Amino acid sequence: MASWKDISGVKQQIAASSAEEVTASYLETIEESRINGFVAIWDKALKAAREIDAGGHKGPLAGVPVAIKDNISTKGLSTTCSSKILQGYVPPYDAHVIEKLKAAGAVILGKTNMDEFAMGTSTESSHYGPTLNPWDTERVPGGSSGGSAAVVAAGEAPVSLGSDTGGSVRCPAAFCGVVGLKPTYGVVSRFGLISYANSLEQIGPMATTVTDIATLMDVIGGYDSRDSTSINRKNTYSDALKDDVKGLKIGVPEEYFGEGIDKNVEKAVWDAIGKYEEMGASWKKVSMPHTRYALASYYIIAMSEASSNLARFDGTRYGLRAEEGENWHTMASKTRAEGFGAEVKRRILLGTYALSAGYHDKYYLKALKVRTLVKQDFDRAFTDVDVLMAPTMPTPAFKIGEKIDDPLSLYLADVNTVPINLAGVPSISVPCGFSGGMPVGLQIMGKPFDENTILRAAYSFEQNTGHHKVRPGEVA
Numbered sequence: 001m002a003s004w005k006d007i008s009g010v011k012q013q014i015a016a017s018s019a020e021e022v023t024a025s026y027l028e029t030i031e032e033s034r035i036n037g038f039v040a041i042w043d044k045a046l047k048a049a050r051e052i053d054a055g056g057h058k059g060p061l062a063g064v065p066v067a068i069k070d071n072i073s074t075k076g077l078s079t080t081c082s083s084k085i086l087q088g089y090v091p092p093y094d095a096h097v098i099e100k101l102k103a104a105g106a107v108i109l110g111k112t113n114m115d116e117f118a119m120g121t122s123t124e125s126s127h128y129g130p131t132l133n134p135w136d137t138e139r140v141p142g143g144s145s146g147g148s149a150a151v152v153a154a155g156e157a158p159v160s161l162g163s164d165t166g167g168s169v170r171c172p173a174a175f176c177g178v179v180g181l182k183p184t185y186g187v188v189s190r191f192g193l194i195s196y197a198n199s200l201e202q203i204g205p206m207a208t209t210v211t212d213i214a215t216l217m218d219v220i221g222g223y224d225s226r227d228s229t230s231i232n233r234k235n236t237y238s239d240a241l242k243d244d245v246k247g248l249k250i251g252v253p254e255e256y257f258g259e260g261i262d263k264n265v266e267k268a269v270w271d272a273i274g275k276y277e278e279m280g281a282s283w284k285k286v287s288m289p290h291t292r293y294a295l296a297s298y299y300i301i302a303m304s305e306a307s308s309n310l311a312r313f314d315g316t317r318y319g320l321r322a323e324e325g326e327n328w329h330t331m332a333s334k335t336r337a338e339g340f341g342a343e344v345k346r347r348i349l350l351g352t353y354a355l356s357a358g359y360h361d362k363y364y365l366k367a368l369k370v371r372t373l374v375k376q377d378f379d380r381a382f383t384d385v386d387v388l389m390a391p392t393m394p395t396p397a398f399k400i401g402e403k404i405d406d407p408l409s410l411y412l413a414d415v416n417t418v419p420i421n422l423a424g425v426p427s428i429s430v431p432c433g434f435s436g437g438m439p440v441g442l443q444i445m446g447k448p449f450d451e452n453t454i455l456r457a458a459y460s461f462e463q464n465t466g467h468h469k470v471r472p473g474e475v476a
Protein backbone atom coordinates (compact mmCIF):
# COMPACT_ATOMS: atom_id res chain seq x y z
CA MET A 1 0.00 0.00 0.00
CA ALA A 2 1.24 3.47 -0.84
CA SER A 3 1.57 6.08 1.90
CA TRP A 4 2.52 9.73 2.32
CA LYS A 5 5.65 10.21 0.25
CA ASP A 6 7.20 13.22 -1.39
CA ILE A 7 8.76 13.04 -4.85
CA SER A 8 12.18 12.06 -3.54
CA GLY A 9 10.60 9.30 -1.42
CA VAL A 10 8.74 8.00 -4.47
CA LYS A 11 11.95 8.05 -6.52
CA GLN A 12 13.76 6.01 -3.86
CA GLN A 13 10.91 3.52 -3.97
CA ILE A 14 11.15 3.33 -7.76
CA ALA A 15 14.91 2.78 -7.59
CA ALA A 16 14.34 -0.05 -5.11
CA SER A 17 11.50 -1.64 -7.12
CA SER A 18 10.07 -0.16 -10.32
CA ALA A 19 7.78 2.62 -11.56
CA GLU A 20 5.23 -0.05 -12.38
CA GLU A 21 5.20 -1.40 -8.81
CA VAL A 22 4.94 2.09 -7.34
CA THR A 23 2.06 3.00 -9.67
CA ALA A 24 0.36 -0.30 -8.84
CA SER A 25 0.60 0.41 -5.13
CA TYR A 26 -1.01 3.85 -5.58
CA LEU A 27 -3.77 2.32 -7.69
CA GLU A 28 -4.39 -0.22 -4.92
CA THR A 29 -4.60 2.55 -2.32
CA ILE A 30 -7.06 4.44 -4.51
CA GLU A 31 -9.15 1.29 -4.88
CA GLU A 32 -9.56 1.15 -1.09
CA SER A 33 -10.27 4.89 -0.80
CA ARG A 34 -13.15 6.15 1.32
CA ILE A 35 -12.82 9.83 0.43
CA ASN A 36 -14.19 9.95 -3.16
CA GLY A 37 -11.20 11.93 -4.37
CA PHE A 38 -10.86 10.40 -7.84
CA VAL A 39 -13.59 10.49 -10.47
CA ALA A 40 -11.67 8.57 -13.16
CA ILE A 41 -8.60 6.35 -13.24
CA TRP A 42 -6.34 6.25 -16.30
CA ASP A 43 -6.51 2.76 -17.70
CA LYS A 44 -3.06 3.21 -19.25
CA ALA A 45 -1.27 4.27 -16.03
CA LEU A 46 0.44 0.92 -15.53
CA LYS A 47 1.40 0.73 -19.19
CA ALA A 48 2.90 4.23 -18.99
CA ALA A 49 4.86 3.23 -15.86
CA ARG A 50 6.13 0.10 -17.60
CA GLU A 51 7.36 2.22 -20.51
CA ILE A 52 9.22 4.48 -18.08
CA ASP A 53 10.91 1.40 -16.59
CA ALA A 54 11.76 -0.04 -20.00
CA GLY A 55 13.09 3.19 -21.48
CA GLY A 56 15.22 4.16 -18.48
CA HIS A 57 13.55 7.60 -18.46
CA LYS A 58 15.79 10.25 -16.88
CA GLY A 59 13.23 13.06 -16.57
CA PRO A 60 12.74 14.94 -13.29
CA LEU A 61 9.48 13.08 -12.63
CA ALA A 62 10.41 9.69 -14.10
CA GLY A 63 7.77 7.27 -12.84
CA VAL A 64 6.22 9.71 -10.35
CA PRO A 65 2.43 9.32 -10.17
CA VAL A 66 0.42 12.56 -10.48
CA ALA A 67 -3.32 13.22 -9.93
CA ILE A 68 -5.02 15.75 -12.22
CA LYS A 69 -8.06 17.94 -11.60
CA ASP A 70 -10.99 16.96 -13.80
CA ASN A 71 -11.00 20.30 -15.70
CA ILE A 72 -7.55 19.77 -17.24
CA SER A 73 -7.76 18.03 -20.62
CA THR A 74 -6.15 14.61 -20.82
CA LYS A 75 -5.97 12.79 -24.16
CA GLY A 76 -7.86 9.50 -24.02
CA LEU A 77 -8.95 10.06 -20.41
CA SER A 78 -12.35 11.44 -19.50
CA THR A 79 -12.46 15.13 -18.53
CA THR A 80 -15.84 16.23 -17.20
CA CYS A 81 -15.29 19.20 -14.84
CA SER A 82 -17.29 16.91 -12.50
CA SER A 83 -20.41 17.94 -14.44
CA LYS A 84 -23.16 15.80 -15.89
CA ILE A 85 -23.06 17.87 -19.05
CA LEU A 86 -19.57 16.59 -19.91
CA GLN A 87 -20.20 12.97 -19.04
CA GLY A 88 -18.58 10.75 -21.61
CA TYR A 89 -16.35 13.52 -23.01
CA VAL A 90 -12.84 12.25 -23.75
CA PRO A 91 -10.50 14.99 -25.02
CA PRO A 92 -8.58 14.25 -28.24
CA TYR A 93 -5.56 16.21 -26.95
CA ASP A 94 -3.50 16.89 -23.82
CA ALA A 95 -3.37 20.24 -22.02
CA HIS A 96 0.02 21.96 -22.16
CA VAL A 97 0.73 21.00 -18.54
CA ILE A 98 -0.06 17.34 -19.27
CA GLU A 99 2.34 17.31 -22.24
CA LYS A 100 5.00 18.76 -19.95
CA LEU A 101 4.31 16.24 -17.17
CA LYS A 102 4.46 13.31 -19.57
CA ALA A 103 7.70 14.58 -21.13
CA ALA A 104 9.17 14.79 -17.61
CA GLY A 105 8.27 11.12 -17.05
CA ALA A 106 5.24 11.57 -14.78
CA VAL A 107 2.56 8.87 -14.71
CA ILE A 108 -0.99 10.24 -14.75
CA LEU A 109 -3.05 8.28 -12.19
CA GLY A 110 -6.45 9.76 -12.96
CA LYS A 111 -8.79 12.71 -12.58
CA THR A 112 -9.79 14.26 -9.29
CA ASN A 113 -13.15 15.41 -8.05
CA MET A 114 -14.01 19.11 -8.02
CA ASP A 115 -16.89 21.52 -7.67
CA GLU A 116 -18.81 21.46 -10.93
CA PHE A 117 -16.87 23.64 -13.41
CA ALA A 118 -14.68 24.79 -10.47
CA MET A 119 -17.52 26.86 -9.05
CA GLY A 120 -17.36 26.41 -5.32
CA THR A 121 -15.34 26.23 -2.14
CA SER A 122 -16.24 22.78 -0.83
CA THR A 123 -16.34 20.21 -3.71
CA GLU A 124 -19.97 19.61 -2.77
CA SER A 125 -21.35 20.84 -6.10
CA SER A 126 -19.70 17.94 -7.96
CA HIS A 127 -22.03 15.69 -9.96
CA TYR A 128 -20.15 12.77 -8.35
CA GLY A 129 -20.93 13.81 -4.77
CA PRO A 130 -18.56 15.46 -2.32
CA THR A 131 -14.99 14.43 -1.60
CA LEU A 132 -14.46 13.82 2.11
CA ASN A 133 -11.69 15.51 4.07
CA PRO A 134 -9.18 12.81 5.14
CA TRP A 135 -8.66 14.62 8.47
CA ASP A 136 -12.35 14.30 9.33
CA THR A 137 -14.63 12.62 6.85
CA GLU A 138 -17.64 14.64 8.05
CA ARG A 139 -15.95 17.77 6.77
CA VAL A 140 -15.41 19.22 3.30
CA PRO A 141 -11.93 19.15 1.75
CA GLY A 142 -12.36 22.73 0.48
CA GLY A 143 -12.73 23.54 -3.17
CA SER A 144 -12.91 23.66 -5.91
CA SER A 145 -9.81 21.42 -6.27
CA GLY A 146 -10.94 19.37 -3.25
CA GLY A 147 -10.13 16.02 -4.84
CA SER A 148 -6.59 17.10 -5.77
CA ALA A 149 -5.85 18.21 -2.19
CA ALA A 150 -7.57 15.30 -0.44
CA VAL A 151 -5.85 12.57 -2.45
CA VAL A 152 -2.44 14.05 -1.63
CA ALA A 153 -3.37 14.39 2.07
CA ALA A 154 -4.64 10.79 2.09
CA GLY A 155 -1.50 9.38 0.42
CA GLU A 156 -3.42 8.36 -2.71
CA ALA A 157 -1.06 10.42 -4.89
CA PRO A 158 2.23 12.10 -4.00
CA VAL A 159 1.43 15.29 -5.93
CA SER A 160 -1.39 16.75 -7.98
CA LEU A 161 -2.50 19.65 -10.15
CA GLY A 162 -5.46 21.90 -9.39
CA SER A 163 -6.70 25.20 -10.80
CA ASP A 164 -7.21 28.43 -8.92
CA THR A 165 -9.70 31.05 -10.13
CA GLY A 166 -10.45 32.59 -6.74
CA GLY A 167 -8.72 30.27 -4.27
CA SER A 168 -9.37 26.78 -5.57
CA VAL A 169 -5.81 25.54 -5.05
CA ARG A 170 -5.07 27.41 -1.82
CA CYS A 171 -8.39 26.76 -0.03
CA PRO A 172 -8.32 22.95 -0.30
CA ALA A 173 -4.56 22.96 0.41
CA ALA A 174 -5.31 24.82 3.67
CA PHE A 175 -8.28 22.60 4.58
CA CYS A 176 -6.37 19.35 3.87
CA GLY A 177 -2.99 20.34 5.36
CA VAL A 178 -0.97 20.32 2.14
CA VAL A 179 0.95 22.94 0.14
CA GLY A 180 -0.65 24.67 -2.87
CA LEU A 181 0.59 27.42 -5.19
CA LYS A 182 -1.39 29.86 -7.34
CA PRO A 183 1.20 31.13 -9.83
CA THR A 184 1.30 34.64 -11.30
CA TYR A 185 -1.26 34.98 -14.10
CA GLY A 186 0.43 33.97 -17.36
CA VAL A 187 3.19 31.81 -15.89
CA VAL A 188 1.51 28.44 -16.54
CA SER A 189 -0.25 27.88 -19.86
CA ARG A 190 -4.04 27.51 -19.70
CA PHE A 191 -4.10 25.61 -23.00
CA GLY A 192 -6.36 22.63 -22.32
CA LEU A 193 -7.75 23.97 -19.04
CA ILE A 194 -11.52 24.15 -19.45
CA SER A 195 -12.30 27.81 -18.71
CA TYR A 196 -14.50 28.97 -15.88
CA ALA A 197 -13.29 32.59 -15.56
CA ASN A 198 -10.27 32.86 -17.82
CA SER A 199 -8.98 36.28 -16.76
CA LEU A 200 -8.55 35.03 -13.19
CA GLU A 201 -7.42 31.43 -13.33
CA GLN A 202 -4.14 29.55 -13.31
CA ILE A 203 -3.26 25.90 -13.02
CA GLY A 204 -1.29 25.29 -9.82
CA PRO A 205 0.61 22.42 -8.14
CA MET A 206 -0.30 20.72 -4.84
CA ALA A 207 2.08 18.59 -2.75
CA THR A 208 3.20 17.73 0.77
CA THR A 209 6.36 19.84 0.58
CA VAL A 210 7.47 23.18 -0.88
CA THR A 211 10.32 21.38 -2.65
CA ASP A 212 7.82 19.33 -4.64
CA ILE A 213 5.89 22.48 -5.55
CA ALA A 214 9.09 23.98 -7.00
CA THR A 215 9.89 20.74 -8.87
CA LEU A 216 6.41 20.71 -10.43
CA MET A 217 6.64 24.40 -11.37
CA ASP A 218 9.98 23.76 -13.09
CA VAL A 219 8.09 21.22 -15.22
CA ILE A 220 4.76 22.95 -15.93
CA GLY A 221 5.82 26.63 -16.01
CA GLY A 222 6.95 28.38 -19.18
CA TYR A 223 5.82 29.94 -22.41
CA ASP A 224 3.19 28.38 -24.66
CA SER A 225 2.11 30.10 -27.88
CA ARG A 226 -1.32 28.40 -27.68
CA ASP A 227 -2.30 30.52 -24.66
CA SER A 228 -2.48 34.18 -25.70
CA THR A 229 -1.89 35.27 -22.11
CA SER A 230 1.20 33.09 -21.66
CA ILE A 231 4.30 35.04 -20.63
CA ASN A 232 7.70 34.41 -22.10
CA ARG A 233 9.91 34.57 -19.05
CA LYS A 234 12.38 32.00 -17.82
CA ASN A 235 12.59 31.01 -14.18
CA THR A 236 14.06 28.13 -12.22
CA TYR A 237 11.76 27.68 -9.27
CA SER A 238 13.94 25.17 -7.44
CA ASP A 239 16.66 27.85 -7.17
CA ALA A 240 14.41 29.38 -4.50
CA LEU A 241 14.77 26.46 -2.08
CA LYS A 242 17.04 28.15 0.45
CA ASP A 243 16.55 28.25 4.20
CA ASP A 244 17.13 31.98 4.55
CA VAL A 245 14.67 34.75 5.37
CA LYS A 246 17.13 37.15 6.99
CA GLY A 247 16.09 40.69 6.15
CA LEU A 248 12.82 39.58 4.50
CA LYS A 249 10.17 42.29 4.94
CA ILE A 250 6.72 40.89 5.69
CA GLY A 251 3.53 42.92 5.45
CA VAL A 252 0.49 41.78 7.43
CA PRO A 253 -2.71 43.20 5.89
CA GLU A 254 -5.11 43.90 8.74
CA GLU A 255 -8.13 43.55 6.44
CA TYR A 256 -7.38 39.80 6.15
CA PHE A 257 -8.10 39.27 9.83
CA GLY A 258 -11.66 40.55 9.67
CA GLU A 259 -15.04 39.64 11.08
CA GLY A 260 -15.79 35.94 11.44
CA ILE A 261 -12.16 34.78 11.64
CA ASP A 262 -11.62 31.68 13.78
CA LYS A 263 -9.54 32.50 16.88
CA ASN A 264 -7.27 29.46 16.49
CA VAL A 265 -6.67 30.27 12.82
CA GLU A 266 -5.69 33.79 13.81
CA LYS A 267 -3.36 32.49 16.51
CA ALA A 268 -1.69 29.92 14.23
CA VAL A 269 -0.98 32.63 11.65
CA TRP A 270 0.44 35.08 14.22
CA ASP A 271 2.57 32.27 15.68
CA ALA A 272 3.92 31.67 12.17
CA ILE A 273 4.73 35.36 11.76
CA GLY A 274 6.48 35.22 15.17
CA LYS A 275 8.50 32.29 13.88
CA TYR A 276 9.60 34.33 10.86
CA GLU A 277 10.75 37.07 13.19
CA GLU A 278 12.83 34.52 15.12
CA MET A 279 14.29 33.40 11.79
CA GLY A 280 15.50 36.93 10.99
CA ALA A 281 12.59 38.48 9.06
CA SER A 282 10.75 41.63 10.09
CA TRP A 283 7.06 42.41 9.86
CA LYS A 284 4.73 45.37 9.89
CA LYS A 285 1.02 45.88 9.52
CA VAL A 286 -0.13 47.19 6.16
CA SER A 287 -3.51 48.36 4.98
CA MET A 288 -5.19 47.18 1.79
CA PRO A 289 -8.33 49.32 1.93
CA HIS A 290 -10.13 47.90 -1.10
CA THR A 291 -10.07 44.32 0.17
CA ARG A 292 -13.66 44.65 1.39
CA TYR A 293 -14.88 45.23 -2.17
CA ALA A 294 -12.85 42.41 -3.71
CA LEU A 295 -15.37 39.64 -3.08
CA ALA A 296 -18.25 41.45 -4.82
CA SER A 297 -16.03 42.45 -7.74
CA TYR A 298 -14.67 38.89 -8.06
CA TYR A 299 -18.08 37.25 -8.15
CA ILE A 300 -19.42 39.66 -10.77
CA ILE A 301 -16.37 39.18 -13.02
CA ALA A 302 -16.20 35.40 -12.48
CA MET A 303 -19.90 34.88 -13.17
CA SER A 304 -19.84 37.16 -16.22
CA GLU A 305 -16.92 35.26 -17.74
CA ALA A 306 -18.56 31.95 -16.81
CA SER A 307 -21.79 32.86 -18.57
CA SER A 308 -19.83 33.40 -21.76
CA ASN A 309 -17.36 30.48 -21.40
CA LEU A 310 -20.07 27.93 -20.67
CA ALA A 311 -22.14 28.90 -23.72
CA ARG A 312 -20.26 26.25 -25.71
CA PHE A 313 -21.86 23.40 -23.75
CA ASP A 314 -25.07 23.02 -25.70
CA GLY A 315 -25.15 19.36 -26.65
CA THR A 316 -23.72 19.94 -30.13
CA ARG A 317 -20.09 19.03 -29.67
CA TYR A 318 -19.26 17.55 -26.27
CA GLY A 319 -20.72 15.21 -23.70
CA LEU A 320 -24.40 15.02 -22.94
CA ARG A 321 -27.11 15.61 -25.55
CA ALA A 322 -30.75 15.63 -24.50
CA GLU A 323 -33.32 13.80 -26.62
CA GLU A 324 -33.68 15.69 -29.90
CA GLY A 325 -36.22 18.49 -29.59
CA GLU A 326 -38.09 19.87 -32.56
CA ASN A 327 -35.13 22.14 -33.34
CA TRP A 328 -31.62 23.11 -32.16
CA HIS A 329 -32.95 25.58 -29.58
CA THR A 330 -35.08 23.07 -27.73
CA MET A 331 -32.29 20.45 -27.88
CA ALA A 332 -29.73 22.94 -26.50
CA SER A 333 -31.94 24.26 -23.74
CA LYS A 334 -33.00 20.77 -22.68
CA THR A 335 -29.35 19.66 -22.63
CA ARG A 336 -28.36 22.63 -20.48
CA ALA A 337 -31.34 22.20 -18.15
CA GLU A 338 -30.48 18.53 -17.61
CA GLY A 339 -26.70 18.80 -17.70
CA PHE A 340 -25.83 21.74 -15.44
CA GLY A 341 -26.24 21.64 -11.67
CA ALA A 342 -27.91 24.34 -9.58
CA GLU A 343 -24.81 26.39 -8.74
CA VAL A 344 -23.65 26.52 -12.37
CA LYS A 345 -27.12 27.60 -13.50
CA ARG A 346 -27.22 30.30 -10.81
CA ARG A 347 -23.90 31.69 -12.02
CA ILE A 348 -24.79 31.61 -15.71
CA LEU A 349 -28.00 33.50 -14.94
CA LEU A 350 -26.35 36.10 -12.71
CA GLY A 351 -23.43 36.51 -15.12
CA THR A 352 -25.73 36.99 -18.10
CA TYR A 353 -27.68 39.56 -16.10
CA ALA A 354 -24.51 41.47 -15.11
CA LEU A 355 -23.45 41.67 -18.77
CA SER A 356 -26.81 42.57 -20.28
CA ALA A 357 -27.56 45.90 -21.91
CA GLY A 358 -28.50 48.50 -19.32
CA TYR A 359 -26.74 46.65 -16.47
CA HIS A 360 -23.30 46.19 -17.99
CA ASP A 361 -21.98 49.55 -16.77
CA LYS A 362 -23.62 49.25 -13.39
CA TYR A 363 -22.19 45.83 -12.56
CA TYR A 364 -19.51 44.43 -14.87
CA LEU A 365 -17.73 47.68 -15.67
CA LYS A 366 -17.85 48.78 -12.05
CA ALA A 367 -16.42 45.42 -10.96
CA LEU A 368 -13.52 45.91 -13.41
CA LYS A 369 -12.81 49.34 -11.92
CA VAL A 370 -12.77 47.83 -8.43
CA ARG A 371 -10.41 45.15 -9.73
CA THR A 372 -7.93 47.90 -10.65
CA LEU A 373 -8.22 49.41 -7.17
CA VAL A 374 -7.55 46.01 -5.57
CA LYS A 375 -4.51 45.57 -7.80
CA GLN A 376 -3.27 49.03 -6.77
CA ASP A 377 -3.51 47.99 -3.09
CA PHE A 378 -1.03 45.22 -3.86
CA ASP A 379 1.26 47.51 -5.88
CA ARG A 380 1.33 49.98 -3.02
CA ALA A 381 1.97 47.36 -0.34
CA PHE A 382 4.81 45.86 -2.35
CA THR A 383 6.71 49.15 -2.56
CA ASP A 384 7.34 48.66 1.14
CA VAL A 385 7.43 44.90 1.83
CA ASP A 386 8.65 41.78 0.01
CA VAL A 387 5.73 39.45 0.82
CA LEU A 388 2.33 39.62 2.48
CA MET A 389 1.15 37.04 5.03
CA ALA A 390 -2.38 36.24 6.18
CA PRO A 391 -4.67 33.27 6.83
CA THR A 392 -5.52 31.43 3.61
CA MET A 393 -9.04 30.73 4.91
CA PRO A 394 -10.74 32.50 7.82
CA THR A 395 -11.85 29.18 9.33
CA PRO A 396 -10.83 25.52 9.22
CA ALA A 397 -12.82 23.08 7.05
CA PHE A 398 -16.54 23.21 7.77
CA LYS A 399 -18.99 20.31 7.89
CA ILE A 400 -20.42 18.75 4.74
CA GLY A 401 -23.87 20.23 4.22
CA GLU A 402 -23.24 23.16 6.57
CA LYS A 403 -23.14 25.90 3.93
CA ILE A 404 -24.33 24.33 0.72
CA ASP A 405 -27.86 25.73 0.94
CA ASP A 406 -26.58 29.23 1.60
CA PRO A 407 -24.47 30.26 -1.40
CA LEU A 408 -23.63 33.66 0.06
CA SER A 409 -22.01 32.15 3.15
CA LEU A 410 -19.94 29.89 0.86
CA TYR A 411 -18.87 32.90 -1.24
CA LEU A 412 -17.84 34.74 1.94
CA ALA A 413 -15.35 31.98 2.77
CA ASP A 414 -13.29 33.19 -0.23
CA VAL A 415 -12.66 36.61 1.28
CA ASN A 416 -8.88 36.13 1.67
CA THR A 417 -8.20 34.30 -1.58
CA VAL A 418 -10.04 36.21 -4.34
CA PRO A 419 -8.10 39.52 -4.12
CA ILE A 420 -4.98 37.63 -5.26
CA ASN A 421 -6.69 36.48 -8.48
CA LEU A 422 -8.05 39.95 -9.18
CA ALA A 423 -4.50 41.29 -8.89
CA GLY A 424 -2.91 38.35 -10.74
CA VAL A 425 -0.13 37.97 -8.18
CA PRO A 426 1.33 34.65 -6.93
CA SER A 427 0.35 33.14 -3.59
CA ILE A 428 1.12 29.93 -1.71
CA SER A 429 -0.66 28.22 1.17
CA VAL A 430 1.46 26.21 3.61
CA PRO A 431 0.37 24.26 6.71
CA CYS A 432 0.97 26.34 9.88
CA GLY A 433 -0.96 24.61 12.66
CA PHE A 434 -4.37 23.30 13.69
CA SER A 435 -7.74 24.48 14.88
CA GLY A 436 -9.94 21.90 16.56
CA GLY A 437 -7.86 19.12 15.01
CA MET A 438 -8.16 20.54 11.48
CA PRO A 439 -5.25 22.01 9.49
CA VAL A 440 -4.73 25.75 9.11
CA GLY A 441 -3.05 27.36 6.09
CA LEU A 442 -0.69 30.33 6.10
CA GLN A 443 -1.01 32.34 2.90
CA ILE A 444 2.14 34.00 1.55
CA MET A 445 1.54 36.44 -1.31
CA GLY A 446 4.25 37.87 -3.56
CA LYS A 447 4.99 40.44 -6.23
CA PRO A 448 4.07 39.52 -9.80
CA PHE A 449 6.56 36.93 -11.14
CA ASP A 450 8.30 36.76 -7.78
CA GLU A 451 7.31 33.16 -7.05
CA ASN A 452 10.86 32.53 -5.89
CA THR A 453 10.59 34.85 -2.88
CA ILE A 454 7.37 33.24 -1.63
CA LEU A 455 8.83 29.77 -2.28
CA ARG A 456 11.95 30.69 -0.29
CA ALA A 457 9.80 32.04 2.56
CA ALA A 458 7.60 28.92 2.51
CA TYR A 459 10.60 26.58 2.30
CA SER A 460 12.36 28.29 5.21
CA PHE A 461 9.22 27.99 7.35
CA GLU A 462 8.94 24.32 6.51
CA GLN A 463 12.59 23.67 7.38
CA ASN A 464 12.11 25.26 10.79
CA THR A 465 8.70 23.83 11.76
CA GLY A 466 7.00 20.46 11.74
CA HIS A 467 3.38 21.24 10.76
CA HIS A 468 3.67 19.72 7.31
CA LYS A 469 4.85 16.41 8.76
CA VAL A 470 1.68 15.72 10.73
CA ARG A 471 -0.56 13.23 8.88
CA PRO A 472 -4.33 12.86 9.05
CA GLY A 473 -5.15 10.85 12.16
CA GLU A 474 -2.01 12.00 13.99
CA VAL A 475 -3.13 15.35 15.32
CA ALA A 476 -3.48 15.56 19.10
Ligand code: GLN
Nearest residue numbers: 118119120165166167168
Ligand atom coordinates in the same frame (compact mmCIF):
# COMPACT_ATOMS: atom_id res chain seq x y z
N1 GLN B 1 -14.77 29.62 -4.60
C1 GLN B 1 -14.50 30.47 -5.71
C2 GLN B 1 -15.62 30.38 -6.71
O1 GLN B 1 -16.51 29.66 -6.46
C3 GLN B 1 -13.20 30.10 -6.36
C4 GLN B 1 -13.27 28.90 -7.20
C5 GLN B 1 -12.03 28.64 -7.97
O2 GLN B 1 -10.95 29.15 -7.64
N2 GLN B 1 -12.17 27.90 -9.05
O3 GLN B 1 -15.64 31.00 -7.71
